[in-house]
Structures are given as C-alpha cells and as structure tokens.
Amino acid sequence: MTYSSEAVLGGENLAKLEALGNPHVVEIVEKYVKLCKPAKVSVITDDPEEIAYVRQLALDNGEEMRLRMEGHTVHYDGYYDQARDKEHTAVLLPPGHRLSRGINTVDREAGLKEVHDLLDGAMKGKEMLVRFFCLGPTGSRFSISALQLTDSAYVAHSEDLLYRSGYEQFKKLGGSDEFFAFVHSAGELDERNCTKNVDKRRIYIDVIDRKVYSVNNQYAGNSLGLKKLALRLAIYKANHEDWLAEHMLIMGVHPPGRDRVTYFTGAYPSACGKTSTAMIPGQTIVGDDIAYIRMDDEGNARAVNIESGIFGIIKDVNPVDDPLIYKALTTPRELIFSNVLVADGVPYWQGMGRDDIPKRGINHSGEWWEGKRDAEGNLIPFAHSNARYTMRISELENADPKVNDPDGVVVRGIFYGGRDSDTNVPICEALSWEHGVYIGATIESETTSATLGREGVRKSNPMAIMDFMVVPLGRYLSNHIKFGRRLRNRPKVFATNYFLKHEGRYTNEIVDKKIWVLWAEGRIHGDYDAIKTPIGYLPRYEDLRRLFKQVFDRDYSEEDYNLQFSLRLDKLLEKIARMEEIYRDEPDMPKEFWEILNQQKASLSALRAETGRSVLPPSFFL
Ligand code: SPV
Ligand code: MN
Numbered sequence: 001m002t003y004s005s006e007a008v009l010g011g012e013n014l015a016k017l018e019a020l021g022n023p024h025v026v027e028i029v030e031k032y033v034k035l036c037k038p039a040k041v042s043v044i045t046d047d048p049e050e051i052a053y054v055r056q057l058a059l060d061n062g063e064e065m066r067l068r069m070e071g072h073t074v075h076y077d078g079y080y081d082q083a084r085d086k087e088h089t090a091v092l093l094p095p096g097h098r099l100s101r102g103i104n105t106v107d108r109e110a111g112l113k114e115v116h117d118l119l120d121g122a123m124k125g126k127e128m129l130v131r132f133f134c135l136g137p138t139g140s141r142f143s144i145s146a147l148q149l150t151d152s153a154y155v156a157h158s159e160d161l162l163y164r165s166g167y168e169q170f171k172k173l174g175g176s177d178e179f180f181a182f183v184h185s186a187g188e189l190d191e192r193n194c195t196k197n198v199d200k201r202r203i204y205i206d207v208i209d210r211k212v213y214s215v216n217n218q219y220a221g222n223s224l225g226l227k228k229l230a231l232r233l234a235i236y237k238a239n240h241e242d243w244l245a246e247h248m249l250i251m252g253v254h255p256p257g258r259d260r261v262t263y264f265t266g267a268y269p270s271a272c273g274k275t276s277t278a279m280i281p282g283q284t285i286v287g288d289d290i291a292y293i294r295m296d297d298e299g300n301a302r303a304v305n306i307e308s309g310i311f312g313i314i315k316d317v318n319p320v321d322d323p324l325i326y327k328a329l330t331t332p333r334e335l336i337f338s339n340v341l342v343a344d345g346v347p348y349w350q351g352m353g354r355d356d357i358p359k360r361g362i363n364h365s366g367e368w369w370e371g372k373r374d375a376e377g378n379l380i381p382f383a384h385s386n387a388r389y390t391m392r393i394s395e396l397e398n399a400d401p402k403v404n405d406p407d408g409v410v411v412r413g414i415f416y417g418g419r420d421s422d423t424n425v426p427i428c429e430a431l432s433w434e435h436g437v438y439i440g441a442t443i444e445s446e447t448t449s450a451t452l453g454r455e456g457v458r459k460s461n462p463m464a465i466m467d468f469m470v471v472p473l474g475r476y477l478s479n480h481i482k483f484g485r486r487l488r489n490r491p492k493v494f495a496t497n498y499f500l501k502h503e504g505r506y507t508n509e510i511v512d513k514k515i516w517v518l519w520a521e522g523r524i525h526g527d528y529d530a531i532k533t534p535i536g537y538l539p540r541y542e543d544l545r546r547l548f549k550q551v552f553d554r555d556y557s558e559e560d561y562n563l564q565f566s567l568r569l570d571k572l573l574e575k576i577a578r579m580e581e582i583y584r585d586e587p588d589m590p591k592e593f594w595e596i597l598n599q600q601k602a603s604l605s606a607l608r609a610e611t612g613r614s615v616l617p618p619s620f621f622l
Helices: 005-018 023-036 048-060 108-119 153-162 167-171 225-240 274-278 323-329 433-441 473-486 510-524 541-552 558-565 569-583 591-611
Strands: 040-043 072-075 089-093 105-107 127-135 144-150 179-185 202-206 211-215 244-246 248-253 262-267 284-287 291-295 301-305 309-313 335-338 341-343 346-348 360-363 366-369 388-392 409-418 427-429 444-446 458-460 492-497 530-533 536-539
Touching: 005 023, 005 040, 023 040, 023 108, 023 127, 023 144, 023 179, 040 048, 048 072, 048 127, 048 153, 089 108, 105 108, 108 202, 108 211, 127 153, 127 167, 127 225, 144 153, 144 167, 144 225, 153 225, 153 309, 153 335, 153 388, 179 225, 202 225, 211 225, 225 244, 225 473, 244 473, 248 274, 248 291, 248 301, 248 409, 248 510, 262 274, 262 510, 274 284, 274 309, 274 510, 284 301, 291 473, 323 335, 323 388, 409 433, 409 444, 409 510, 427 510, 433 473, 433 492, 433 591, 458 569, 492 510, 510 541, 536 541, 541 558, 569 591
Parallel strands: 040 127, 072 335, 089 105, 089 202, 144 179, 179 211, 262 409, 409 492
Antiparallel strands: 127 144, 202 211, 244 291, 248 262, 248 284, 291 301, 301 409, 309 388, 335 388, 341 346, 341 360, 360 366, 427 492, 427 536, 444 458, 530 536
16 A cells, blocks of 8 residues: 555644644645654644643653653663764755864755655654644743654653643744754664664754754654754854854852842753752752843843753752752652663662662663673663653742743853863853853863763863854854843853862862852842952952851861862963864954953963962962
8 A cells, every 4th residue: 555644644633734824834744744654643732632642652652651650751762872972963064164173064965865865764653743842931032933743752742841832832923934843753663662773863953944853863862853953953043143042051049138039041061060050959940951042122131941841860869969859850740760770660860869779670771680781791880870850840849930931031140160170260250251251162071981981081062062063163152242242231151160179089069059159149249359360250268158157057168268269370271272272273263262362371371480380379369
C-alpha cells in the first residue's frame, strides 16, 4: 500500500491547523508528514485533555516509566546520548558567509539534503505530535511562537513542563511566518525505546529559514526544539534586531531586613552554578536558563524567561545545598527524572546525600549492578553525572510572582561566572558597561572530571553562550556594547567565581554565593562603598564581615578575606595572555574589548613591577 500523508493527517488534524489561519504552518506540517511518514499524526492544541494525552502517550510507548511517587516518571536517553552533541550540531551556512572559529558549520544546501535524507521515513510506525508553544509569556512583545513536530512523546511532554502552550498565541500571528519551527525524530528505537542510530545523530540549524532539524537523538539538549535549538535561532534574530537572547538565569534578589527586590540575570557555563544561583534560599527565581532582554520605553533593560520550567542537573541536589529543589524532587508533582538509577520505583542520583544507594537497579545503561562496565571497559556509575529533572517553576516555593509577567522584570544587575580555581576573586563589579561585556567575553571554565575525563582544562566560553553561537562573535559582542549604551538605566555587571581554591581546597563554602549576590544587590542601591582596582570594584572587608554575620551568623575573618580577594597578578596576567591569543584572529571585535584588555594588562603589569609579587591584598588600593 502506498503511503498517503493526506489520509494520515486526516480531517480533524487539518481542521485544527487551518483554524490558525496560517498557511505556513499547514505547509510545514504537510511537508514533514509526507517526508517522515508517521503512522499517525496528532495535532495538539492548548486543551488540557489533549496535553494529558501526550503525557499518557509517553508512558504507553515506553519512553517514560512511572515511579513510586505520584506524578513522577523516569526517562532514559541512550548510553551515548547523554549530553549535547556538539560535534554533530552545526549551523547551515549559505555560500559566502563566515562564522567565528569554534562554531561548527556545514554548507547549507548539503546539510539540508543530508538531514532531509535522514528524516525520510524516520517516523515510520510512529506517531507525529504537532505542538504549539510560546517562547516567553503569552501576550508579550518579547515572545516568539514555536511549532514543534516530533515523534517523541517524551520530548513533547517535557516541553509541556518547560514551556507555555501556544496554540491560541499562534492565531495572533495573523498568518505571518515569523515563528520558529523544529522538526525532530528520535529515529529508530531499540528495545529500551532509546535512539538506535546515534552515529547518525544530526542537529542542523537553519537561521535563514528559522528552522532546526534534529534527528536520531533524545537527550533534551539535542531534541527539545524549544531549548537550545530555539536559543540559536533567537540569537540570530536578536543580533539582527536590537535585543539580546542570552543563556542566562533571571532572579529576584531580596536583601534581608529590607523591603525591596532587585532583578539580576546571570550567565554561567553548564554545571557552574547557574541553577543554584537562581535557587539561592531567600531569593526568587524567574528562570534558570534562557532570557530574552529588551529595552523598554524608560530605557530599562527588561528580561523574560522564555521557559516556564527547569531542566536541571540533578547531581549534588541534596537537602543541604539545594533544599528547595530537593524537596520538590521528593514530593508528589508532575516531574520527569532522566538517567538516574531506579530501584523499586525510587530514583537515586549522585550527590543526593544518601548512603543507602542500591547496588542494583535500572539506569542509563539498562540493567545495572555495581561493577558493571561499558563496551569501552569503563566502570558505569550508578547514575549519569548529567542526569536531570524536568519540572515547572510554578511548583517551586520560591517562584517569583513576575514569572509570567508579559513585561518581564527590570534588570538592574548581571552576573558572569565560570569555574576558575586560581585567578578571579569571588565577586567584583565591572568598572563600566563595556568592562562588563569584557568580563562576559573572557569567561573561562575548567572542565570537571565528571564530564570530560581530565580535570582542570580551561576553556574559553564567552558569555557562556559559545555552544549556541550562530553569529560572528565580534558582531555579538559589539551588539552587547551597543545595547547597553542605548539604555538609560544600565545594569551593573559583576564577575563571580564560586570555585576559587587555595592549596587544593575551595576557599569558600557553596552557600557563600548568597553573600556575593547580596553584596552586588547592595552596590546597586548604593549601600556599600567599594575598592577600585584594575580588575573592578572589590568589596570591603567590613561590609562582607557584616553580611556573613547577618546572614549566616558566621565570623568571616580578615585572613579569609585577604586570601579570597587578593589580586593574583601573575594569574590575571596569564589569563590576559590567553585572551590575547584566543581573540587575536577574531574579526570585527569591538575596539572597546582591546582597549580594556590593554589597559588591564598595563595596570596589572605595573602593579606587578611595583609590588614584585603576585599576591596583593586589596587594602593596597585604599
Ligand atoms: C545546558 O547544558 O546548558 C543546559 C542543558 O541547560 S541542555 O538542554 O543540555 O542545554
Ligand atoms: Mn543551559
């Protein structure tokens, strides 16, 4: 029998599509039904019953399994599909275009052909779900509509937890093609319902046509169109307009004893404390991953979280370090665990603070027992270090009341941070907006043994966004500078470092980030003076001492302060040298970047010559 896409799409589905009054949507859906050849299609509107159908489908088709706790399910990605696949993710590049070093590209025509060949028949025997979402609060000038086609009910279910439904919002497009579209197929599945042909995994981004094609994968960073795939399209759009699309958290900071809230955004590479910053006890969370930022009529920067949920790293979530998330993960609610160990319907993960981890169970490798090795002979840990949880932000006690505000929140401060064991101080304030952009551009992060095998390898990751970059870096950084200059009320920028070490040990406790965040908030309101140094404004000992006492009832010693806030001149100069090397051949860098770099280099070198040592207490500047 020949395949009839018309028959499969059917009258009811088509009627739902046509009700949108958008011929582009109908065209895309028809095109990919014809190509992917699903056995069944379900167009899902914002109707809760239809959304519940998707959730049930993920259980029925075995992509998710129920856990003992009500509402909890577990999903497994294939053993080799546990993280974003940078190698097979590429921007489709038209002839004559160039991107920066480090950004994967493939020729647009060739890439389109390759991925369409892979999608041909990819949904045979499966059900295609057609979903409509809104990136950002509905009815907001920030928001972008998104169309998702996928044969994975897990993907579609995750998107229900992570994004706002957008079928009705699509009607407001008035037939325009100003929306993002994502075509995903998990491809052929194995007996565990995991993608079989991961070697044919491809994620191709077509910024010209505002579409992303993703095939032969399930891990959310690869498969969920609305997450990092949409971020790439948004970065392109923002950089051709006048706004910012960023890999940033958004949080409300609430200083103790004061009746005010100050909103911050923050960029940190993966696994460097972004979610845990947004979740600092006593503060409120707007978002933990992606922000769109625009200027309002008063010249403020305003941010919205384009998501409404968290796809968070579960490793090290325990009652001491992440009490709110831990509580959410251990009480009934709609929640998907991924790649954790399950025994008797109970999930276990690394660093959860329990010492009764079972020696057998099911994990990302299938049936697991202590001592099990993979095909390469490596011991398989009981849970993957990138195991995750997916849940709605509204489930959290500390959800900010403005989470769904169509006007977003006014951004008064921006944090940048990486994993840095020996160079930067725990917190300092940029000397200017341009210096703030420089701080973001020079983020470096050390790899952790959990992810890459070798610990402590520094990688440059400008604005923590390099994995998603689809425009030349120089252009992106110039746009940042321009964006801030247009603002009447420029956010203050802060560099954080939660990972400073001395003689192999962290100089701070995990919870100390709360102090840095509160100090930054106070700076915005003029509560604290600061010490001006070439690398930025540093906190004064007295202010931190008082904050530590007030917040943790801890005596913060001057000795600790000197250790943490000394300028490691040699290390700072080494970092500048690395940046010179990395950026030397980068075309169209903003001139401000080089001015600041050269200025810092000169001041730090002069200090080095003057003091003759690599460590300098900040009191030197008083
Ligand atoms: C990150 O790695 O930055 C994440 C998770 O937020 S992923 O969806 O994989 O991008
Ligand atoms: Mn992220």
